Amino acid sequence: MTENEIEELELLRLMTKDTHKFALELNYPSTPQQQAALERLMLRDWIRLIDVSSIAEFPQKLFRVFRVMPEAVAWYESKWN
Numbered sequence: 001m002t003e004n005e006i007e008e009l010e011l012l013r014l015m016t017k018d019t020h021k022f023a024l025e026l027n028y029p030s031t032p033q034q035q036a037a038l039e040r041l042m043l044r045d046w047i048r049l050i051d052v053s054s055i056a057e058f059p060q061k062l063f064r065v066f067r068v069m070p071e072a073v074a075w076y077e078s079k080w081n
Contacts, residue, residue, distance in 0.1 A: 001079070007037035011047075012076040015068045023055055023063035046072035 001009075011034070014022035024030075030038070041047045051065040068076075 003033070004037065004040065005079070007033050008041055009076065009079055010034075011037055011041065012068060012072060015073075015076075020068040020073055021050070021065060022068065023065045025058075026052065026062040026064060041072065044072075045069060046075075 011022070014024075016022070024038075038047075042049070046069050047066045048069065049064055050067045052062060053065065054061060055063050055065075
């Protein structure tokens, strides 16, 4: 597995099993590798930004909410099974 794949898997690992969504805090500092992985997933159309809002657990903070597309879910599951 390449370093790029590892970074991408780390992001996809954040998704919920039932909705295939994950959230990243808006002002949370990410590493250049994490940001590059996020951009690769978006450019590949494997994740889509669907909202910028607060979430129930942290109503005082803003999050970018992403939906993981079926192709990415299948790839993720193939790597972990």
